[in-house]
Amino acid sequence: MGPGETEITLTINGKATKVKVETRTTLLDACRERLEITGAKRVCDRGTCGACTMIVNGKTVYGCTTLAVDNVGKKIETIENLTAGAKPHPIVPAFSNNDALQCGYCTPGMVMASKGLLDRTPNPTYDQVKAGLGGNLCRCGTYVGIRKAVLEAAKELRASGGRKSGGSNA
């Protein structure tokens, strides 16, 4: 049995956010069940499917496999940030344009993994896209559109000189 809840402050999408969690509460569950930040999904809950992908201190992480309390003081970016600004991050319309989604349950994780990939590798080759998304699974079979979407977003980002889009630079 856990020792009960304590209040911590997480920095999510540039905002200091207070939340009561148990030490065993994952970052994903803190967001989904306590803060109503529900873009990231819980699917395998064990670090294999990527549906819960977030970006923490610039690195893509599985939100289900890191504890909320371990993320105090870190910059946590969730998918909600990609449309928080005046213009969405280009990866978002690219997914829609290329029909890179069906049921959409894997999609937030795919989008965040793609964003993370583009942050690291702004000019990815097709093979880098395939490998870069290797940590995310889709049951509906949307990979054909996803691979195109990432390349399209990369092109768009290059054309705009990496112009800032999305919300706070979390």
Place this chain on the structure above:
Amino acid sequence: MPNYSYPPMEQRRVMGKRITRLDGMEKAAGKAKYNSDVRPKGTIHAVGVFSPHAHARVKSVDTSAAQQAPGFAAVSVVAAPGAEVNWAGQEIAFVAAQTEEQARDCARLIKVEYEALPHLVREENLAKAGSRGKPAGEQVTGDPEAAFSAAGAVTHEAEYGIPVITHCCLEPHGQIVAWDGAANKIEYWPSTQAISAVGGDLAKQLELPATQVHSHQDHIGGGFGSKFQSDLWGAHAAKLSKMAGGKPVKLYLERREELTIAGVRPSVFGKVKLSASASGEMTGWDSTTWMTGGFAGGGLNADLLPYVFRNVANRRINHTAVSTNNGASRAWRAPNHPQVCYITCAAMEDLAAKLKMDPMEFFLKNLDKTPRADTYKAQILKAAEMIAWKQNWKPRGSSTGTVKRGLGLALGTWGGAGHASRCRTTINPDGSVLIEIGSQDLGTGTRTIITQVVAETLGLPMGGITLKLGDNNYPASGASGGSTTVGGVSASSRKASVDALDKLFAAVAPALGVPADQLEAVDSKIQVKGNAAKSMTWKAACAKLGVSAIIAENANDPRNPGGLTTGGVGGCQMADVSVDTETGIVKINKVVAVQDVGLVINPKTSDSQVYGGVIMGICAALMEERVMDEMTGRFLNADMEFYKLAGAGDIGEIEVHMDITPDHDKRGVIGIGEPATVPTIACIANAVANAIGVRVPVLPLTPKNVLNALHNTTRRLA
């Protein structure tokens, strides 16, 4: 009788166009709300206790410690002492607490004692099934023995198998449910393929009138045939809510239970003998197959054998359903078809190799035994062109080097006619249009295609239509299964909108000075047919309605669809693979899919359905397999690490060709979700056999199974 027919293909402005799905941005931005994201005020959490035994009698269930635990809210016991459990994962109890963490603690504190009983969890060896196998009667047409022993007949006899696989929906089965005991009303947020029916199903479990349950769902994270019912966990979540004073209870299965008890696809294993004349005329088929659909048994229609080539002159079919101590099977995207397609097309490829014939020629030669020879012929030739079959196909086993390349083909079929569906169209005096329909968008594009049909019908842009679905307060529409949704909802929304438009024509005809039947709706105007000068804007026309809206309701009648929808399609797929004979790793180079599917409302989303179907087929061909442990009776790989699905780098290139032609278009709208996934497994398996020179009889095509086949160490089935 109004004319509901669609305008001719070349005159359509919205239907038939590659339109981006309406909820694409919402989903890509993570804003789409699934019911597993919904959190009504006061929500508490429930988790389950499940049997660790595949077969046992429950001796006692003690919930007293759980009831003392922090946060405890309510407990509901499913399996009382004395109950027999018949598979590992069967529900014993559900418990609710303030937080999910607390609910898990409570579940851990529930003590259950079992008396373990003998179990059977594996079915590949039929001899071990004993009395648990239920043979269906033998079916014989013609004289198979005579065909096999005829002079010059070439026969082939072998074993094939395809294991049980799971749906593995990413959004697990479950719901949020709130049962207000005083009003006896239930608010229900399920994850369902049947929003119009699932509330009634829940009410039935709870012995309430169906009218007491309000069900709502905007999005569903995958179903694939496994999400039609309200399920035990739905009923117990509702009971927990009532016990907890009506608080909403959130109860979703954990991944282990999701894979174990929320539906699987039946296996099929079998021994097949078939024959052909030396020139490749298929003359006889004899198959003895068996499978498991879980404890209840059932679940495979062996009468479909030999698949597609069903009209072979001499045929014998034997089939046995084996009851095993496993969770129940559920409909799985194209029930029966991928399995019987594999058994048939693999055996045919093997016989073609024995005949030293190109399997494509062998398939072409025998199309007279199929129900649609001309369609299949055109599809085979098209697919062959797309994959460059003539240049790339080599006789079986002639590929040299360590990494061997091969090509394979398979054919599929499906029904896909529209289900029963009602739709209500409202045209308001301010010009706004509302469509209400008790359907659901599984991610197949249902929202988008309904809106296209209505926009086409009313001569409006898609943005002028508000569509509401996903609620059992709307006119009832069928469950989304069997690829019947697109046909059903397109027909009902077309008919309701034509009816509404006819009423609008009647209201404005006097002002335009012609009879109502002389009017048409184009470009947001009502005009005299062919005379844009005599017109009135849509808005001005609607303003003539004064204060009362036009409301029209109509339905698709599946027995009399009036040409708007039909069923019955064919498809051909071909695969190009490379197999590393040292590691056993199969790499997909390319899969091509040619499919006819009647009138296509949105080629963009229908292509996506085919990509998805092919990718699911790739997963099943290469990786998917439920591994049951004989000793413990448990599902060993009930997670997403060892139950493998393909990733973005595992699928090669996929090319889709949809047969969009005036002839197919005339048949009306037909569903695509299921046919697209049928031939994939078989064409990949055939490509592997072609590459490495031997058959990998039992799928999946894992390195282990491939190496066993290469070294002739595959275990015989029985």
